[in-house]
Amino acid sequence: MDTYTDLIECEDVLLFANAAITSTGQREFHSAAGEQRLSLDFLHRYIHGNYPDLYAATLALDINDHNAALIIATLLSHPGQGDGRLIARRLARMSPPRVYRLFRRLRHDGVNNRRTRALIRDWLAARPDLAFDAVKYRSALKSAVRHAHLRPAGELGAFLFEPFSRARYETPVLEAWRRAHYDKTALYDLPYTVAEGFAARHGIGRETFLDRIAPRLTRLERLRLTESADRAGVRTEADMAALPLVRVASYVLSRPADVRTRRRAELVGALRSAAARTAGSRAGTWGRVVAVLDDSFSSFGSPVKRRRPLAVALACHYLLEALAGSYRGLWLSRRTDPLQARPSGPTPLGRRIIDALEHRPDLLVIVSDGWDNAPPGLAGEVLRVWRRKLDPGGEVGIVHLNPVYDADEFDVRRLSAMVPTAGIRDVEDLPALVELAKFAEGRTGLGELRAYLADRAALLDDGQAAGQGTDER
Incomplete structure (x- = not known):
């Protein structure tokens, strides 16, 4: 013990x-x-x-x-x-x-x-x-x-x-x-x-240079240069489906609304292809999943991490869609088109969590920076009452994934002590983070955590035969 x-x-x-x-x-x-x-x-x-x-x-x-x-x-x-x-x-x-x-x-x-x-x-x-x-x-x-x-x-x-x-x-x-x-x-x-x-x-000249260097560009360079190359009249399309899912989501969010509409089939296809590749053999195995996704104004992030929290939420939406047997994504803004997501408005997490729990999912995933403010504290109270009064047996699994570190708290901001919270940066880690979150619930202790870290180290050892990190040549 x-x-x-x-x-x-x-x-x-x-x-x-x-x-x-x-x-x-x-x-x-x-x-x-x-x-x-x-x-x-x-x-x-x-x-x-x-x-x-x-x-x-x-x-x-x-x-x-x-x-x-x-x-x-x-x-x-x-x-x-x-x-x-x-x-x-x-x-x-x-x-x-x-x-x-x-x-x-x-x-x-x-x-x-x-x-x-x-x-x-x-x-x-x-x-x-x-x-x-x-x-x-x-x-x-x-x-x-x-x-x-x-x-x-x-x-x-x-x-x-x-x-x-x-x-x-x-x-x-x-x-x-x-x-x-x-x-x-x-x-x-x-x-x-x-x-x-x-x-x-x-x-x-820039136009001449981009036109002739295009065959040498890596996938990430093609993605970063798309806008400037378009202005120069040069096409540098990248194979977006082969890129990490959050990078694809960041690219989509960087496009103006009319471009997203015009290229809907291409962009949605890239997001779903990247999500399917990430889900792999786990696709469709997670049962009924509902996600509460934060697109409030704070999901803008900062000038150096522009729209990063929103990109993580959008990527989680498409990955959970691929992992779930049945899936529903609920955005705080109540938008129904994830492709048109943008940072705006307050953070009414409590109300959307109520909406999500009404569907009685097998798993509820909340992707948010945790700044619940419309009204403040409602999300924590909803989760407390749900866990203690309405679902004490934990039939509905709940996990909060937070993409933003809170410097004052030395941790990611939590919604409730009744629900595990894990930090997230790359959504490829989402399945492992849902697993890691069980340690935050207090159901397992230090011995199990040490064993988990040892298992992860062994997996790293097995997976490193593929070679080193890439510079996307």
């Missing part, structure tokens, strides 16, 4: 997991970037200082890359802490720019023990095309190589430290970079972010 200390430890780790999933240290609707960073830094110090083994084990959860990098940097600066294999597996899942930023931070902080050098060496050795990295992330790769005391042989070493010492490179991408300094045509054989600088240097 868990002791009171065990229960506190379990709650603290779950609180940290919610923060590590949702917060990226950036400005949110209700808190500034400085508040977010200060709050998150305190949590990292507190959990690492009190529960170093569980702190390290959270790398097995679906925390975001920002917090994974903070955890790895902390563990590497304390010799003997953390599982080196788990750290390596988490590094392999992160995007290359994030990993290179982490390596820069380790060099800046003077963390240069043998384990750190071995991790850098092994990560670089596993990169599918280090010459490509040398061109796209040249200064970052150069810094990592120096910090790990590595000696790249042949052309790669020459390119990093004396790039103009050779009259010609045999590696195509290195040779393209050399020639691009004087040959305009060579820059179209380079990654977009590198070619863009050469295009400006050679005075190449």
